[in-house]
Amino acid sequence: MSGQQHFEQEIKKFKWLLQQGYITSQELTFYSNFYNIELTTIVSFQGYDVLTPLFILSRPSRFDSIRKQLPEAEIADPYSKKFPLVSLLSLEKFINSLVNLKIPFYFFSVWLHISYNDIPQSGLLLLNKLINISNSSYKYVIKTYNMPSTIEESELPVELNRVVCHFKKMLGEKDNCDDKEWWRYNLWNKSSMTRATNNSITRKEIEKLALKYNVSPICLQYVVMYNKNPCRLSSDIISKIKSDLSS
Numbered sequence: 001m002s003g004q005q006h007f008e009q010e011i012k013k014f015k016w017l018l019q020q021g022y023i024t025s026q027e028l029t030f031y032s033n034f035y036n037i038e039l040t041t042i043v044s045f046q047g048y049d050v051l052t053p054l055f056i057l058s059r060p061s062r063f064d065s066i067r068k069q070l071p072e073a074e075i076a077d078p079y080s081k082k083f084p085l086v087s088l089l090s091l092e093k094f095i096n097s098l099v100n101l102k103i104p105f106y107f108f109s110v111w112l113h114i115s116y117n118d119i120p121q122s123g124l125l126l127l128n129k130l131i132n133i134s135n136s137s138y139k140y141v142i143k144t145y146n147m148p149s150t151i152e153e154s155e156l157p158v159e160l161n162r163v164v165c166h167f168k169k170m171l172g173e174k175d176n177c178d179d180k181e182w183w184r185y186n187l188w189n190k191s192s193m194t195r196a197t198n199n200s201i202t203r204k205e206i207e208k209l210a211l212k213y214n215v216s217p218i219c220l221q222y223v224v225m226y227n228k229n230p231c232r233l234s235s236d237i238i239s240k241i242k243s244d245l246s247s
Helices: 008-020 025-034 060-069 091-099 121-135 158-170 203-213 217-226 235-246
Strands: 042-045 048-051 054-057 086-089 107-112 141-145
Touching: 042 054, 048 107, 048 141, 054 091, 060 086, 086 091, 091 121, 091 158, 121 141, 121 158, 203 217, 203 235, 217 235
Parallel strands: 054 086, 054 107, 107 141
Antiparallel strands: 042 048
């Protein structure tokens, strides 16, 4: 029997205690050494002592103000696998990184920034479901801060269920659920741009255009799918991109 299997029950207890916030920083150091889990530190954010690694989920427009409050914070970039100990990233980018198992930490914290106080209940439910699945797996242990409660019995929209399905499959679960084109989800219950080509544009096409114009694929996706420009791309680049899509 391997050491992991022998201490399975102890690890489950540790994960539960950690998730509920019952473990002190001194105890955390001990368990980190004992179970070979990444060591953590504590940062002060908005009046709270928060465990790192920390992911602050915020609208990109608030990144600068957060960095003024917390100088340790850096913008994460999943495409280059850059995940600082205090990472700033959008909600969608976090979800995509989580379900694709790109996050390199076993234990980490998540803070949902006030800039997302308008997230629909279905989007909040998706986030909670993904975190609960993580904490029931052996891949991640996630401690949450500033996370509103949701009604777990609520049904997710079909497109958001595909995200859950994809995550379960990535974790190795044998499930016949549908995760086809799971990345086309919309957290905001808003329609995409009306152009017909948006209904058929693929992730590869977005990535190809991103490379052509040297911009982030996520920034480009916001422009194409949601007609938003959180990364402040120039009007000239946006015009060229839209011209390419309509040709």
